[in-house]
Amino acid sequence: GESVGLHLPTLSVQEGDNSIINCAYSNSASDYFIWYKQESGKGPQFIIDIRSNMDKRQGQRVTVLLNKTVKHLSLQIAATQPGDSAVYFCAENLGGGGADGLTFGKGTHLIIQP
Amino acid sequence: DTAVSQTPKYLVTQMGNDKSIKCEQNLGHDTMYWYKQDSKKFLKIMFSYNNKELIINETVPNRFSPKSPDKAHLNLHINSLELGDSAVYFCASSLQPNQPQHFGDGTRLSIL
Numbered sequence: 225g226e227s228v229g230l231h232l233p234t235l236s237v238q239e240g241d242n243s244i245i246n247c248a249y250s251n252s253a254s255d256y257f258i259w260y261k262q263e264s265g266k267g268p269q270f271i272i273d274i275r276s277n278m279d280k281r282q283g284q285r286v287t288v289l290l291n292k293t294v295k296h297l298s299l300q301i302a303a304t305q306p307g308d309s310a311v312y313f314c315a316e317n318l319g320g321g322g323a324d325g326l327t328f329g330k331g332t333h334l335i336i337q338p
Numbered sequence: 339d340t341a342v343s344q345t346p347k348y349l350v351t352q353m354g355n356d357k358s359i360k361c362e363q364n365l366g367h368d369t370m371y372w373y374k375q376d377s378k379k380f381l382k383i384m385f386s387y388n389n390k391e392l393i394i395n396e397t398v399p400n401r402f403s404p405k406s407p408d409k410a411h412l413n414l415h416i417n418s419l420e421l422g423d424s425a426v427y428f429c430a431s432s433l434q435p436n437q438p439q440h441f442g443d444g445t446r447l448s449i450l
Contacts, residue, residue, distance in 0.1 A: 256436050267342075267428050267441030268381070311379060317436055325371050325383030325395075326439060 236335040243301040245332045247314035250295060256317040258326065259288060259299045261310045268313060271299070301334075309336045341365075344429050344442040352450050353421060359414045359445045361429030370412035371430040371439060372404060381428070387412050388435055416447075424449045 237243045249257075255276040260268035274281045274288045274297075281288050287300040297314050311333050315326040342363045351357055363370065369388040375381045385404045386393045392404065401417045412431075416423060426446050430439040 258438060260441075262379075265443070267430075267443045270438045270440065273438055313381065315381075325373070325386045325393075327383070328381040331379050 233330070234333045234335065236337055237304050238337050239304060239306060241304055243299075243304045243308070243334060245299045245301075245312050245314075245334065247297040247299075247329050248295060249297060249314075249316050249329075251316065251318055251327075252292075252295065254316040254318055257288070257290060257297050258315045258317075259286075259297075260313045260315060260328075261308075262313065262331070263310045271312075304334075304336055306336050306338075309334060342429055342431055342440050342442040344427075344445050346445060347443065348446050348448075350448045350450065351419060353419055355419050356415070356417045357419060357447075358416070359427055359429075359447075361412050361414070361442060362410055363429075363431040363440070364410060365431055365433075365440060367431035367433050367440070368409065369432045369435050370406070371432075372412065372414050373428040373430060373441075375426040375428060375444070377425070384414075384427075385412075386435070419447075419449050421449050423447060 258273040259271040261271050262268045272283045272286050272288045274290050279290050285302045289298045311331040313328050313331045315328045345360045371386045372384040373381050374384055383395050384398045387406050403415045404412055406412045426444040428444045429442045432439045
């Protein structure tokens with residue numbers, strides 16, 4: 225079965241607020257994690273990644289947190305904008321060099337309310 | 339533009355037919371992938387191809403076969419299409435395994 229999952233299928237936030245999207249993974253051998261954003265009719269778009277030797281990484285308006293103790297990954301989006309509306313996926317690589325592709329979670333649909 | 343491009347964007351065909359989806363990347367990446375996204379948006383790896391090494395997800399029927407004429411292309415051939423093959427198929431590439439993957443915009447396959 226899948227080893228990456230998300231706690232909420234839909235997350236609704238007010239424009240300007242911060243968004244937090246959570247993800248749980250079950251494989252302790254995973255060493256690389258990515259967050260993707262998918263808009264309707266488009267392919268997944270890379271947002272940010274983090275490797276297992278780190279617990280936090282920041283990008284432009286986004287932060288990824290990795291808690292290996294409880295196998296939890298989160299994506300924080302600051303000052304959410306209408307353009308942030310999309311489905312967000314966490315994905316993990318199960319180690320072994322990564323040639324076997326990514327395992328994706330089910331996705332969280334982020335809805336921005338005006 | 340540098341990108342991962344797939345053709346066609348839409349493919350409608352009848353059960354039992356054989357079809358191909360093409361994928362090209364001009365990012366200079368060494369590894370390419372095919373994913374299937376079902377109606378519930380669940381993305382699942384089908385194949386990865388790196389330095390002529392093909393890794394196949396064991397759940398993929400052998401009616402599906404990837405073919406790579408060169409490092410920049412990984413095409414997907416599907417024989418004897420079935421209703422359950424209806425999905426969106428995404429091609430992706432990465433510079434090396436275990437690095438960010440860049441996705442095409444998908445091919446929506448509909449089987450009548």
